[in-house]
Amino acid sequence: MNPQNIALALQLLITIGNQVVNLGSLIQTAQNEGRDLTPAELAQVKDAYAAAHAQLDADIAAANAAAAPASGAAPASGTPA
């Protein structure tokens, strides 16, 4: 693996790991307390979805901009080559 691939692997590991652990923690806490998930906890899960959605939208836009002809297309910023 080159450094870029290692970075991507770590990024995916951290991102998905956080999602799994956060959701598991929410469910475990609720089950331990003998209750269901609260609206606030559900909102937390939905917020994570919205954040991932916004990030993907931004990266799709950046990738499209980078793939556009050089004439008039501004280079994408913040997207790894």
Added chain:
Amino acid sequence: MNSPTPVPVALPAIPFWKSPVVLGIVVAALSALAAKFKLQAYITSGNVTDIAGYVLEALSAVSAYVALHARVFSSVQPVTLTQGGADTKNSQAGFARVGMLVSLVLMLVAGCAALGIAQPKTFAQQYATGVAACTTALSTTDTLLRARTITPADATNIERQVDNVKAGLDIAQGLEAATTGSGATKLQQALAALTAVQTYLASKQGSTTP
């Protein structure tokens, strides 16, 4: 992803299924995974309190991953996906990079299960799990896009499919709110659609964009 830099080798390449080391590690990993799922039932029921044993299992899984990584990326004798690849290539085929990444994620999930992360029971918990799976699909898509494994058009299509699944989950939640029990079928349908998206993502993980 960038093309891998060919590395000098001392032995001709072989397909991965002819490598005793790779097969041994995979069989051991699958056996460990099956054991973890079996133990999960005891963990969630609260009958198992000795977490140390599961931490040791997780460490064993990490060791197996390190051994697999070392074998797959060995410069002494590369492993390839097919016999044809072994016959025509004498350097790393590069196929294994994404595979290793996926196996790392699977090990993470298995490790979390071994450490006792709870399984969803109620509708709200299943709904939250579905939304989290959608989030994971988007994150995976984003990572594949940034690695240039999929095109922006692919990513857009996947995003639309995930949005459809999320919409299905929200409909199921609305049905459940109206009448308890009525949203379960819709929830399962949405999750089935999510499985199709995940299959599509898996099919894209072995390819690269031109």
